[in-house]
Amino acid sequence: ETTTSEENPGQEAESRETINLIASTHSPPGIPLTLAWDAYLDEIEERSEGQIEFERYYNGGLSDGFDVIDAVGNGIADVAVVFPSWQSGKLPLNTIASNPGLHENAWTAVKASNELRQLIPEVNQELENHGNVNIGNFGAPPMYFISTDSLTSFDDLKGQQVLTNSPTQAKIAGELGMVPVGMNLTDAYDALTRGIVDTVLFSAQGAMSFGLHESAKHAWKLPMGTTTGLYTMNKTVWDSLPADLQAVIEEVKEEFQPESFHTLYQVTEEEYEEKFIEAGGTIVEPTEEDLNFMMDIITTHVWDEWIKEQEDKGLPGEDVLNTYKELVEKYEQENPFK
Amino acid sequence: MGKVLNTINRSFMKLELTFLLIGGFLVFFIMFLITINIFMRNVFGAPIVGVYEMVVQCFVALVALGFSYVQGQKGNITVEVVTDYLPEKFQKFFHLLGYGVGLFVIGIIAWQSGLQAWSSFVNQDYNANSLLKLPLWPSKAFITLGMATLCIRLLLDIFVCLFVKEENKKKQDEQLVS
Amino acid sequence: MNLDPQLIGVLGLIVMVILVFLRVPVGFVMILVGFLGFALIRGSGSSFSIMGNTFYEALSDYNFTAIPLFILMGFLAYYCGIVTQLFDTAKKWVGHLPGGMAQVTIFGGAGFGAVSGSGPASTATLSKIAFPEMVKTGVDKKLAYGVVASVGPLAVMIPPSILMIVFAIITQQSIGQLLIGGLLPGIVAATVYMILVYILVKRKPDIAPAQPNTTFKEKMMSLKGIGPFAILVFTIVAGLYSGIFTPTEAGGMGAFVVFVMVLLKHGFKWEIMKNSMIETMKTTCMIFILVGGAFVFSYFLSVSRIPTTLSQFLVSLPVEPIVIILGIILLYLILGMFIEMISAMFLTLPIIFPAVIALGYDPIWFGVLLVFLVEVALVTPPFGMSLFILKGTVPGSDLRDIYKGAVPFIFADFAIIALFLLFPQIITFLPSLMN
Numbered sequence: 001e002t003t004t005s006e007e008n009p010g011q012e013a014e015s016r017e018t019i020n021l022i023a024s025t026h027s028p029p030g031i032p033l034t035l036a037w038d039a040y041l042d043e044i045e046e047r048s049e050g051q052i053e054f055e056r057y058y059n060g061g062l063s064d065g066f067d068v069i070d071a072v073g074n075g076i077a078d079v080a081v082v083f084p085s086w087q088s089g090k091l092p093l094n095t096i097a098s099n100p101g102l103h104e105n106a107w108t109a110v111k112a113s114n115e116l117r118q119l120i121p122e123v124n125q126e127l128e129n130h131g132n133v134n135i136g137n138f139g140a141p142p143m144y145f146i147s148t149d150s151l152t153s154f155d156d157l158k159g160q161q162v163l164t165n166s167p168t169q170a171k172i173a174g175e176l177g178m179v180p181v182g183m184n185l186t187d188a189y190d191a192l193t194r195g196i197v198d199t200v201l202f203s204a205q206g207a208m209s210f211g212l213h214e215s216a217k218h219a220w221k222l223p224m225g226t227t228t229g230l231y232t233m234n235k236t237v238w239d240s241l242p243a244d245l246q247a248v249i250e251e252v253k254e255e256f257q258p259e260s261f262h263t264l265y266q267v268t269e270e271e272y273e274e275k276f277i278e279a280g281g282t283i284v285e286p287t288e289e290d291l292n293f294m295m296d297i298i299t300t301h302v303w304d305e306w307i308k309e310q311e312d313k314g315l316p317g318e319d320v321l322n323t324y325k326e327l328v329e330k331y332e333q334e335n336p337f338k
Numbered sequence: 339m340g341k342v343l344n345t346i347n348r349s350f351m352k353l354e355l356t357f358l359l360i361g362g363f364l365v366f367f368i369m370f371l372i373t374i375n376i377f378m379r380n381v382f383g384a385p386i387v388g389v390y391e392m393v394v395q396c397f398v399a400l401v402a403l404g405f406s407y408v409q410g411q412k413g414n415i416t417v418e419v420v421t422d423y424l425p426e427k428f429q430k431f432f433h434l435l436g437y438g439v440g441l442f443v444i445g446i447i448a449w450q451s452g453l454q455a456w457s458s459f460v461n462q463d464y465n466a467n468s469l470l471k472l473p474l475w476p477s478k479a480f481i482t483l484g485m486a487t488l489c490i491r492l493l494l495d496i497f498v499c500l501f502v503k504e505e506n507k508k509k510q511d512e513q514l515v516s
Numbered sequence: 517m518n519l520d521p522q523l524i525g526v527l528g529l530i531v532m533v534i535l536v537f538l539r540v541p542v543g544f545v546m547i548l549v550g551f552l553g554f555a556l557i558r559g560s561g562s563s564f565s566i567m568g569n570t571f572y573e574a575l576s577d578y579n580f581t582a583i584p585l586f587i588l589m590g591f592l593a594y595y596c597g598i599v600t601q602l603f604d605t606a607k608k609w610v611g612h613l614p615g616g617m618a619q620v621t622i623f624g625g626a627g628f629g630a631v632s633g634s635g636p637a638s639t640a641t642l643s644k645i646a647f648p649e650m651v652k653t654g655v656d657k658k659l660a661y662g663v664v665a666s667v668g669p670l671a672v673m674i675p676p677s678i679l680m681i682v683f684a685i686i687t688q689q690s691i692g693q694l695l696i697g698g699l700l701p702g703i704v705a706a707t708v709y710m711i712l713v714y715i716l717v718k719r720k721p722d723i724a725p726a727q728p729n730t731t732f733k734e735k736m737m738s739l740k741g742i743g744p745f746a747i748l749v750f751t752i753v754a755g756l757y758s759g760i761f762t763p764t765e766a767g768g769m770g771a772f773v774v775f776v777m778v779l780l781k782h783g784f785k786w787e788i789m790k791n792s793m794i795e796t797m798k799t800t801c802m803i804f805i806l807v808g809g810a811f812v813f814s815y816f817l818s819v820s821r822i823p824t825t826l827s828q829f830l831v832s833l834p835v836e837p838i839v840i841i842l843g844i845i846l847l848y849l850i851l852g853m854f855i856e857m858i859s860a861m862f863l864t865l866p867i868i869f870p871a872v873i874a875l876g877y878d879p880i881w882f883g884v885l886l887v888f889l890v891e892v893a894l895v896t897p898p899f900g901m902s903l904f905i906l907k908g909t910v911p912g913s914d915l916r917d918i919y920k921g922a923v924p925f926i927f928a929d930f931a932i933i934a935l936f937l938l939f940p941q942i943i944t945f946l947p948s949l950m951n
């Protein structure tokens with residue numbers, strides 16, 4: 001139950017009732033994505049001096065990840081982790097950061113996503129159309145090829161069966177001469193151990209949490225897109241919050257989240273890469289030449305198509321992509337963790 | 339009243355059986371789809387694109403198509419552990435209570451899932467996370483169809499329970515079996 | 517409404533039990549109580565939205581699609597006589613032993629677990645094909661119910677197992693270790709069931725009358741009856757383990773193999789196809805009304821905070837670790853009587869799992885123990901999916917008989933849990949070899 005103090009927004013903080021909000025994520029507890037979400041919620045509870053408290057539901061206990069913006073819009077949850085690409089095409093512009101080759105690290109992605117929303121209002125408008133307000137953004141480090149076979153050149157990729165989960169990944173894989181195999185992630189372990197697929201597209205931590213490193217020992221770090229997401233709040237709930245608490249959430253989003261995400265995601269990913277190597281794996285960095293080849297494919301077959309798809313819907317796709325790219329470049333310069 | 343109801347009931351059972359058999363064909367269809375895909379993947383290294391999504395959509399549809407038939411055959415799970423010991427005159431009440439609860443909740447589901455299917459149709463929602471951009475509304479619409487059919491079945495059950503005498507029901511069942 | 521969510525939760529549970537005992541279909545009751553309860557706690561708008569979404573959300577899970585395919589495989593195998601032949605052979609070999617036919621079902625059911633990754637599929641298949649065969653040879657119905665209800669769920673212990681994989685991911689454990697960790701306990705559980713049947717039959721021989729003994733020649737002659745079945749099992753096991761198809765695809769492949777056998781043996785017979793389709797659909801749809809209802813009800817129970825409050829209370833108790841473990845087992849046994857266990861665990865694991873690990877228990881051991889508790893919940897009255905599946909698939913079955921039949925096996929389950937507590941090596945031995 002949500003108790004709010006909308007009647008007395010000016011009331012003194014200490015005499016207000018605690019606001020209990022339901023927080024939902026489809027992700028299981030303990031993985032970096034969820035740890036970052038928990039850290040964010042903790043920070044809001046702390047900075048609001050206990051005036052906001054979250055009741056937390058994990059692992060889709062309240063709503064699975066698909067169409068979760070509707071769950072928030074309809075008040076099933078008050079705040080939630082939203083993967084824009086899982087929302088049945090309802091948040092086209094918000095999928096911007098999932099495009100491969102755009103950013104390399106988490107801090108930059110968070111900063112760029114936050115500022116993008118201020119520069120181009122259409123991005124947030126998509127959320128508001130479904131009764132959601134943006135209260136946080138993240139972009140994980142990119143996924144890459146992890147395989148049972150040693151991969152060091154584009155020739156090695158040809159004919160490999162690769163487990164793909166999005167049209168974009170399938171498209172790039174196809175362009176590289178690989179065979180995309182659509183499959184349920186719960187089948188990934190068996191599929192890889194028994195050789196039904198040769199290659200998966202994951203980060204080291206993703207692969208290790210699915211146990212895939214037991215059979216796939218070879219990673220080639222060509223960028224294949226990334227997990228990006230947002231945190232949203234039900235709009236009615238947001239509007240009912242006193243201005244000072246809204247300000248607390250804005251602060252946490254701007255000041256706390258980029259660094260927290262760096263620590264909990266980027267650094268963990270690096271630790272996972274070390275663990276991957278300890279477990280007998282090898283990680284090959286792509287050469288400049290390889291990267292350029294890959295970026296060519298990404299630009300013509302993914303970015304251009306993404307833009308076209310948005311423009312066909314009358315959305316400012318080109319503007320969003322170019323702005324995001326410029327913001328990433330700007331924040332790459334400013335990145336304190338480089 | 340009883341006679342008319344029996345006629346309606348019998349035609350409706352034919353409809354339910356038809357739906358059920360369509361569902362049955364879908365089971366065979368996904369069986370072939372999966373087998374062909376295994377064959378294509380292993381022999382030609384060319385799996386069929388989007389099998390995984392097609393199987394899920396067919397599965398949603400086939401389950402929805404059978405709900406009403408199961409209720410018509412009184413195949414939904416009930417617990418008679420207590421009611422069997424209660425006098426005969428209460429039995430009709432329990433039947434009506436069960437149908438009534440069913441009609442209430444399934445009615446809401448039919449209505450609400452209908453709204454969802456419609457919104458998916460209008461907004462052209464698609465499965466963005468899959469290799470094929472399959473629209474979502476057909477499988478959502480199947481849920482609405484299945485639930486709506488189940489509603490009519492429950493309504494019929496209520497009328498039959500109220501207006502058809504026991505002996506007629508038995509006779510009717512025998513006719514259906516033969 | 518300003519009622520405390522936990523109070524609403526308790527009232528919801530009470531209303532659910534009353535309505536179910538007033539013979540309202542279980543699926544409808546779970547939806548009703550879930551809908552009203554959620555509305556009381558979170559408002560009617562969100563509750564309506566749950567009603568519109570949940571069935572689609574629940575059904576559009578690829579893992580479920582294997583269920584109708586395994587069921588179809590079972591029915592096709594039944595209608596083309598594969599199962600009857602198999603039981604005839606078994607009768608000639610072990611029918612003269614005490615409880616021979618029931619033992620065969622336990623053995624075969626555990627074997628079926630090695631090709632099926634899903635508990636409900638396995639129970640439904642066994643109840644439709646093995647149950648009648650047992651009864652035909654004079655096995656007491658109650659005993660037969662108990663055997664099928666308990667052995668079917670073993671499919672989630674014995675690899676492949678979708679549930680084990682889900683648990684490994686949630687609890688961040690090695691999938692490989694958890695999968696292999698279920699194998700020995702699965703075999704131990706099957707063995708305990710066989711011992712139980714032996715004891716029951718020794719005490720009351722007429723619940724599973726011994727079949728006339730046969731000559732060695734007859735035994736050998738009968739072996740050709742298992743040919744088709746052997747081919748089926750070989751195809752699935754070989755295909756699974758050599759990487760030709762995945763566990764969820766195995767159902768489709770298995771059904772196809774039997775379909776071809778039917779064609780070879782009988783040609784295309786519309787009657788066989790039609791009957792298989794009708795029976796498969798009836799069983800599948802009966803199961804999924806319950807699954808959908810369980811989803812709606814679980815959302816309500818989640819927001820009532822009962823499971824989380826109970827587990828927080830449990831792990832904060834200042835007592836010996838073993839007492840907390842026993843408390844957790846008891847908590848899950850009680851929760852499992854009323855609600856769908858898998859969602860109950862998603863809810864409570866974030867609290868319970870870290871606490872158990874902090875107490876020094878082995879995560880793989882605890883994971884496998886949990887999966888076994890899920891299985892026990894499938895067999896405990898009043899709400900046990902395995903029991904309901906039997907009720908739905910065996911014509912003219914009486915739930916009271918099913919409950920009665922399940923009781924000795926629930927006691928066997930307690931014995932199995934005790935074994936896991938006393939000899940954790942049963943679970944940890946095979947995974948430890950992988951390190």
Ligand code: NA
Binds near residue numbers: 628630632634672
């Ligand atoms: Na299994």
Ligand code: NA
Binds near residue numbers: 852898
């Ligand atoms: Na139970």
